Amino acid sequence: MLPIRRQVIFLALLSLALPGRCGQEKGSLMQLVKQTCEAYVEGFGSPATGLCYHHRLNGPAGLGALSAPEEIARGQVRGKDMPYGYGSGIQDVALENGQFLFALCDAVDATHDPDLAAVARRIFSGMKRVARVSPVPGFVPRGPHPDGKSYYRDSSRDQHCAFVEAMWRYARGPLATDADRTFIARVLEDVTARLEANNWIIKVEDGSRMAHVGFGWRQHTMVGAVSLLMVLAATADVTGNSHWRELYNKLGGEADAVRWKLLDPREPPHWPPFTLYTNQFAQSLAVLKDAEPDPTRKGRLNGYLRAMAERALRTNVFDKTCWRRLDWAGNRDDAETERLLRTFGLSLSRSTTVRDLFRVYDPKFLTLRDARRRGMANKLLFGIPTVAYHIVLLSRDPTLVSAISPDVEAMVRIMHDFGAAYNRGENFNRTVVLGLELLRCKKQ
Numbered sequence: 001m002l003p004i005r006r007q008v009i010f011l012a013l014l015s016l017a018l019p020g021r022c023g024q025e026k027g028s029l030m031q032l033v034k035q036t037c038e039a040y041v042e043g044f045g046s047p048a049t050g051l052c053y054h055h056r057l058n059g060p061a062g063l064g065a066l067s068a069p070e071e072i073a074r075g076q077v078r079g080k081d082m083p084y085g086y087g088s089g090i091q092d093v094a095l096e097n098g099q100f101l102f103a104l105c106d107a108v109d110a111t112h113d114p115d116l117a118a119v120a121r122r123i124f125s126g127m128k129r130v131a132r133v134s135p136v137p138g139f140v141p142r143g144p145h146p147d148g149k150s151y152y153r154d155s156s157r158d159q160h161c162a163f164v165e166a167m168w169r170y171a172r173g174p175l176a177t178d179a180d181r182t183f184i185a186r187v188l189e190d191v192t193a194r195l196e197a198n199n200w201i202i203k204v205e206d207g208s209r210m211a212h213v214g215f216g217w218r219q220h221t222m223v224g225a226v227s228l229l230m231v232l233a234a235t236a237d238v239t240g241n242s243h244w245r246e247l248y249n250k251l252g253g254e255a256d257a258v259r260w261k262l263l264d265p266r267e268p269p270h271w272p273p274f275t276l277y278t279n280q281f282a283q284s285l286a287v288l289k290d291a292e293p294d295p296t297r298k299g300r301l302n303g304y305l306r307a308m309a310e311r312a313l314r315t316n317v318f319d320k321t322c323w324r325r326l327d328w329a330g331n332r333d334d335a336e337t338e339r340l341l342r343t344f345g346l347s348l349s350r351s352t353t354v355r356d357l358f359r360v361y362d363p364k365f366l367t368l369r370d371a372r373r374r375g376m377a378n379k380l381l382f383g384i385p386t387v388a389y390h391i392v393l394l395s396r397d398p399t400l401v402s403a404i405s406p407d408v409e410a411m412v413r414i415m416h417d418f419g420a421a422y423n424r425g426e427n428f429n430r431t432v433v434l435g436l437e438l439l440r441c442k443k444q
Contacts, residue, residue, distance in 0.1 A: 028075030029409060029442070033107075033435035034115055034343045036416045041430045043118060044425045046146035051097050055089035056423040057146070065089055065423070069150040072143070083204070084212040085152035090143045094130050094155075095280070096163030096429045097123055102283060103436035105169045110443035116436070117175055124170050124180070130163060131187040138187075138194030139205050153205035156213035158280050163225060164191060168234040172290075185239045192235040192244060200228055222270045223281065225259035230284040233291035263288075265303035273320065274312060276327035276383055279390035281400055282308060286394045291398045302395075309395040312388035315405070316351040317380075328380035340376055353387040358407050363418040378427055386411070386430040393437035408434045 055065040067077050067088035074100040075083040085091035102391045107113070133144045133151055140160045143151025170176050171184040195202070195217075203215030213244040225360040229252060236244035252259055262270050263285070282305060289301035290382075317321040329337045338348050344360050346352060357380060365377035389408055392400045415428055422428055 007221040007241050022376065027364070028113065029412075029435075030113070030439060032115070032409070032412055032416055033432070033439055036412050036419070036435060037116070037432045039419055039424075040428050041122070043419070044428065048146045049129050049148055049355060050122045051093055051129065051144075051146075051430065052100065052123070052126075052425065053089050053146070054096065054408070054425045056425070059128070059423060063146055065124065066145060069145055069147050072145060072150040072152060075152065075154070083152060083154040084156065085142045085154075088142075088152070090145050090150075091152065092159070092426075093143055094140050094159040095162045096425065097126055097130070098159075098166035099280075099283065099433050100429060101127060101166040102162075102169045103440075104270050105166075105173045105175070106440040107436040108175065109173055110440040120170070120175055124175070127163065127166060127170075128183065130247060131167075131183075134205060136194075136207075138190035138192070140191065141205065150372075155202060155204070155211050157202060157215070157223075157227060157403065158213065158277065160191065160195075161230065161280065161284055164188060164231050164234050165283055168238055168291070169285060171238050181238070188235045188238050189241065192231055220258050221272075222262050223272075225262045226281055226288060228286045229259060229263075230288040230291075231290050237291045260297065260300075264300050264426055265307045266300075269307065270313065273322055273324045274315075274387065275324045276379065276387060278312070279387045279394075282391040282394045305391070305395040306397045306400070309388070309392040309397060309400050312391045313354060313400065315353070317354060317357060317384060318350075318352055323384070328384060335424055340372060343373060344377070344381065354388040354408060355404070357381045357410075358385040361414075363414050363421075366418055366421040372406045375423065378424075382411070382427050383430070386427065386434060390430065390437070391432055393434060393441055396441060396444065398444070399440075401438075405438060405442075408438045411435075412438075431437075 041052060043056050044054075046053065046057060053066060057063060057065060059065060067085070067090065071077065071079075072085070072088065072090070075081060077085060077087045082088070101120060101123045104116055104123060108117050108120055119242075129141065129144060129148065133149060134141050140155055141151035141153060142155055142159060143153065166185045167188060171181050176184070198207070200217040202211045203209065204211050217224045229248065232244050232248040232251065234360045235241070236248055261267055277283055285301060285305050285308070289305065292298050292301065317323045318325075325337070332340070334348060341347055346360065361377065361381040365374060365381070368374035368377065385407065389404050390406050393408075411431050415422070415431040419428055
């Protein structure tokens with residue numbers, strides 16, 4: 001990571017860089033991933049909490065890049081009511097750190113690298129703060145702020161599930177001490193008990209209403225099935241409490257085992273259009289597969305993950321039945337969206353896969369002056385491919401992993417070489433997650 005005083009020089013040199021991919025610096029994948037991981041933690045991490053944030057903290061604004069504690073206490077962002085903190089920089093602490101810790105554990109198990117192990121321990125210490133900051137047992141907040149105590153009290157499915165998945169994954173690995181496993185068992189028991197008490201609906205901290213993305217998991221959909229079964233399987237696995245295993249079997253068998261039918265690759269697919277966040281469900285599926293004791297169900301879940309990965313790689317991103325357009329086009333109509341796409345040599349009328357999108361990406365897009373083009377480039381050309389690549393890496397399918405490996409290495413190289421120009425953590429976070437998971441896959 002470049003020191004702050006050199007970033008101006010860096011950006012000037014970047015503006016003079018030749019078009020195309022990034023530099024040709026040599027080095028092993030392990031070195032590249034570790035250095036990029038270090039840059040991510042240095043740029044977006046807080047030593048006070050051990051957590052990484054959505055906004056860069058080592059830039060000129062420092063902690064001022066995040067919403068202030070006073071504003072967080074009011075449930076606002078930049079003076080507007082926003083109880084779930086979108087735009088605050090602390091809105092996805094559990095999600096982003098959860099996926100980061102999960103990938104770190106995968107990489108550490110595969111490589112036994114002590115530096116990656118040290119980062120994993122740091123992020124786990126931060127996730128313990130997430131677990132402790134609310135006085136309500138089992139509530140997973142959005143935060144905390146680096147002050148260690150400020151957070152938003154309206155949470156979501158992604159915060160809760162990523163938290164459970166990461167804690168379960170850490171407990172299953174060699175880094176966890178007996179005390180760590182005891183702590184994890186207690187907090188997962190709290191999370192799952194609160195969900196059960198609320199009929200599998202995520203509620204705001206005081207329980208007065210459903211959270212912003214807190215829809216009920218009892219619904220017979222892929223999203224409901226994988227969320228409910230994963231949390232029960234992970235909690236049963238970590239705690240050894242027979243109640244959760246019995247409930248897992250009961251709800252799994254409910255309505256003629258409809259939830260398992262929804263997760264069976266032999267049945268017609270039940271996927272809604274993929275979104276910028278569908279990779280979250282792939283991580284839930286990976287946990288469910290590994291925590292499921294029955295070999296037949298494991299095989300079905302493995303097949304489902306592979307089918308999901310195939311769909312993510314092969315389908316046309318501009319087909320609204322396959323991919324949601326809102327994530328990268330916003331509320332623009334087709335005519336305006338088409339005009340912007342043409343500036344990248346793309347068109348809604350041409351079938352385009354995620355790999356086609358990433359081939360168009362150039363590091364210079366990080367510093368585009370036109371905010372509309374910059375946003376589309378980072379969401380569509382880089383962000384959407386990260387979704388598919390994450391699903392592929394979690395599927396562990398060697399053929400699919402081999403196909404995307406060059407793209408993932410290129411993504412890591414881009415963030416390694418040009419990430420100092422990126423002040424929002426989503427793509428940086430996803431890139432290090434992909435790099436870590438690729439290390440794991442290459443050690444299979």
